[in-house]
Amino acid sequence: MTASTATTPRPTVALRATGTTVVAEVLDSTAHDDGEGFSHELTLWIPSGSGFEVHHRCGHYSGEQRLMVLVDPVVRTWAVVH
Numbered sequence: 001m002t003a004s005t006a007t008t009p010r011p012t013v014a015l016r017a018t019g020t021t022v023v024a025e026v027l028d029s030t031a032h033d034d035g036e037g038f039s040h041e042l043t044l045w046i047p048s049g050s051g052f053e054v055h056h057r058c059g060h061y062s063g064e065q066r067l068m069v070l071v072d073p074v075v076r077t078w079a080v081v082h
């Protein structure tokens with residue numbers, strides 16, 4: 001029998017624990033009519049570390065200039081907060 005210690009393995013999806021919320025700038029957006037509505041191809045600039053650019057396909061976008069993004073700057077894992 002092994003005792004349970006405080007050492008727990010890092011879960012793969014640890015973004016909510018390790019990530020920080022930043023405001024990403026929408027550099028570019030292209031609307032696609034996919035029949036049932038529009039989706040948007042977004043180019044975002046994430047100002048984390050030295051900053052980096054990502055692409056996000058989105059059905060929730062409605063013209064915002066900035067979007068909240070949850071990001072882990074170390075591994076550059078990110079997720080748009082909607």
Ligand SMILES: [Zn+2]
Pocket residue numbers: 056057058059060061080082
């Ligand atoms: Zn989105």
